[in-house]
Amino acid sequence: MNRIIDTHAHLYYPELLSELKDILNRAKDNGIEKIIIPAVNLETSLHILKLTEEHEMLYCAIGIHPGDVKESSFKDIDEIEKLISHEKVVAIGETGLDYYWDKSFIEKQKEFFKLQIEIAKDKNLPIVIHTRDSTEDAINIVRENRNGRLKGQFHCFSGSIEQLKEITELKNFYVSFCGNVTYKKNSGDDIVKACPEGKLLSETDSPFLPPVPYRGKKNEPSYIVKTLEKISEIRNDDYDKLLEKIFYNSLELFFPKSI
Numbered sequence: 001m002n003r004i005i006d007t008h009a010h011l012y013y014p015e016l017l018s019e020l021k022d023i024l025n026r027a028k029d030n031g032i033e034k035i036i037i038p039a040v041n042l043e044t045s046l047h048i049l050k051l052t053e054e055h056e057m058l059y060c061a062i063g064i065h066p067g068d069v070k071e072s073s074f075k076d077i078d079e080i081e082k083l084i085s086h087e088k089v090v091a092i093g094e095t096g097l098d099y100y101w102d103k104s105f106i107e108k109q110k111e112f113f114k115l116q117i118e119i120a121k122d123k124n125l126p127i128v129i130h131t132r133d134s135t136e137d138a139i140n141i142v143r144e145n146r147n148g149r150l151k152g153q154f155h156c157f158s159g160s161i162e163q164l165k166e167i168t169e170l171k172n173f174y175v176s177f178c179g180n181v182t183y184k185k186n187s188g189d190d191i192v193k194a195c196p197e198g199k200l201l202s203e204t205d206s207p208f209l210p211p212v213p214y215r216g217k218k219n220e221p222s223y224i225v226k227t228l229e230k231i232s233e234i235r236n237d238d239y240d241k242l243l244e245k246i247f248y249n250s251l252e253l254f255f256p257k258s259i
């Protein structure tokens with residue numbers, strides 16, 4: 001059986017939470033050993049911690065998403081910082097920059113992103129980065145603030161091949177692709193192909209971006225195999241070997257003590 005980690009699934013969405021037990025069983029049946037749930041603000045950070053205490057396979061990233069910066073305060077960051085010592089916290093995030101939904105808070109987004117980078121360095125935890133129409137700025141902020149110590153993931157990568165190269169040249173940075181790599185109009189095959197094997201992680205971004213043939217449904221971790229099959233097909237890689245490598249990469253970033 002292949003060993004898989006879904007590094008990004010928002011399992012606290014009501015439509016997933018209502019059948020969480022079945023979703024986790026289907027995940028296990030498909031070789032998924034661990035799932036990381038990323039928070040988007042203080043409230044979800046607290047909620048997710050409870051979920052991880054109830055289910056052994058669940059872990060979490062806690063932090064403030066760029067889309068939630070507008071409604072969040074510095075006090076929320078302080079509160080999140082207090083939660084980091086919890087044993088199920090494996091990363092800070094998701095943070096990053098989003099210029100697609102709301103451009104009026106770009107400076108506050110940058111400030112919160114940098115603050116969370118400092119916390120990640122301080123606690124020696126990886127950072128989970130969301131970008132939308134903002135990849136270049138996010139890469140620059142990481143480069144200027146990483147201090148040689150920061151490690152992390154550019155999740156649901158949607159940048160250019162040049163930006164991919166910039167990220168993979170940063171030590172200890174990884175990328176992952178979502179179910180949209182299976183869509184007919186997906187134009188990112190060359191980027192999936194160009195990503196070095198040692199820099200690839202796996203994720204679903206559940207409940208969003210379900211892969212073919214589940215489009216129109218809510219995404220869930222077990223569907224990750226469809227995305228991974230497509231990635232190995234695009235790259236012309238041996239499926240089992242690719243999964244083994246991706247599993248190792250995920251441990252290396254989020255569970256370094258286990259290897």
Ligand SMILES: [Zn+2]
Binds near residue numbers: 008
């Ligand atoms: Zn997310």
